[in-house]
Amino acid sequence: MSFINTLIKLIEQDRVGRYLFSALLAIAIMVPVLNLLVPEGSSLHLSTYVVTLLGKYLCYALLALALDLVWGYGGILSLGHGVFFALGGYAMGMYMMRQIGSRGVYGNPELPDFMVFLNWHELPWYWFGFDHFWFAVLMIVLIPGLLAFVFGWLAFRSRVTGVYLSIITQALTFAFMLAFFRNEMGFGGNNGLTDFKDILGFELQHGGTRNVLFVLSALALAAGYLLCRYIVNSKFGRVVVAIRDAEARTRFIGYKVESYKLWLFIISAVMAGIAGALYVPQVGIINPGEFSPLNSIELVVWVAVGGRGTLFGAIVGALLVNFAKTFFTGALPEVWLFALGGMFIVVTLFLPRGLVGLYQQSREKYLAGRAA
Numbered sequence: 001m002s003f004i005n006t007l008i009k010l011i012e013q014d015r016v017g018r019y020l021f022s023a024l025l026a027i028a029i030m031v032p033v034l035n036l037l038v039p040e041g042s043s044l045h046l047s048t049y050v051v052t053l054l055g056k057y058l059c060y061a062l063l064a065l066a067l068d069l070v071w072g073y074g075g076i077l078s079l080g081h082g083v084f085f086a087l088g089g090y091a092m093g094m095y096m097m098r099q100i101g102s103r104g105v106y107g108n109p110e111l112p113d114f115m116v117f118l119n120w121h122e123l124p125w126y127w128f129g130f131d132h133f134w135f136a137v138l139m140i141v142l143i144p145g146l147l148a149f150v151f152g153w154l155a156f157r158s159r160v161t162g163v164y165l166s167i168i169t170q171a172l173t174f175a176f177m178l179a180f181f182r183n184e185m186g187f188g189g190n191n192g193l194t195d196f197k198d199i200l201g202f203e204l205q206h207g208g209t210r211n212v213l214f215v216l217s218a219l220a221l222a223a224g225y226l227l228c229r230y231i232v233n234s235k236f237g238r239v240v241v242a243i244r245d246a247e248a249r250t251r252f253i254g255y256k257v258e259s260y261k262l263w264l265f266i267i268s269a270v271m272a273g274i275a276g277a278l279y280v281p282q283v284g285i286i287n288p289g290e291f292s293p294l295n296s297i298e299l300v301v302w303v304a305v306g307g308r309g310t311l312f313g314a315i316v317g318a319l320l321v322n323f324a325k326t327f328f329t330g331a332l333p334e335v336w337l338f339a340l341g342g343m344f345i346v347v348t349l350f351l352p353r354g355l356v357g358l359y360q361q362s363r364e365k366y367l368a369g370r371a372a
Helices: 002-013 015-036 048-073 082-103 113-117 133-157 162-180 207-233 235-245 247-252 257-283 293-306 312-331 336-350 354-371
Strands: none
Touching: 002 015, 002 207, 015 048, 015 207, 015 312, 048 207, 048 235, 048 257, 048 293, 048 312, 082 133, 082 162, 082 257, 082 293, 133 162, 133 257, 162 293, 207 235, 207 257, 207 312, 235 247, 235 257, 247 257, 293 312, 293 336, 293 354, 312 336, 312 354
16 A cells, blocks of 8 residues: 555656656557547557557657666666566567467467477477466566576676677677577577467457557556656665765665666566567567667667656657658668667767756746846
């Protein structure tokens, strides 16, 4: 009960959070209405493609929120957060592959099509259990969390920090990418997992299913923001910020710095895994390209553009940059990478607090001027 009361107080005190919840509530209602109830000939109609695109953006926003928690507040610059996102996606993809059954191209009730094509004769042991949704959900949380625990325990216990930690996280995601590209790993090789039919018995291509997934993505983003806001406003969060600003001093006064950083890293990894799990049924595919170090670097750009250490800024940055990516890759595909690099340079040099930080700074100056 006290936890719920604390959350209510946080919402009442967080003006930006109230705006975010209002916006998410509005789009969670309006997008399905405009897609399902407005006729296709109307100018107000939203196509299923747009619903899927918006749902993908919300998953990216949740991923950016997860990174902002460890980077903006913990000072842990992870260049490999895409590995947790992809692992959550693969766990969901394995569940949906098991639901295909005999409806695959080769009609094998047990083996996915890619295993039949590669002459596999039995299902690998690590695929057992993925025919149950509850088991898949457990793995979506457990696998990224366990990897974050092992990696974080080794890295933080060894007091690896700064650029060295960033390089190691990038090497981690690169190693996973190389491993999952191999056909003998049993995850579809370079083609990955695709050709999904349904989820929980509902047809995946049906407009209603797409809208439900969109609403779930919006709810997950709202819950993720609320959880992060609760963490950063708690005593735990204040200690984490102290570690970011003065790690040696925080350790000297008696706090177990490694434990705080480890738990923060695990929570962030689980959030990234959930984002990946919601992402896969909406885009319809998961392949080793999601492990690419470039994806994790691009994630850092989202957070930097929006404003790290603000939570809301990470969401804004993810939405803006991905909207720009959709526009440029469609209209001027050869320009996108230059635009992305230029955006990061401009933000680094002239907007160190990002767009949200610039807005907050301007608002503070305006209010100070009015008071004077």
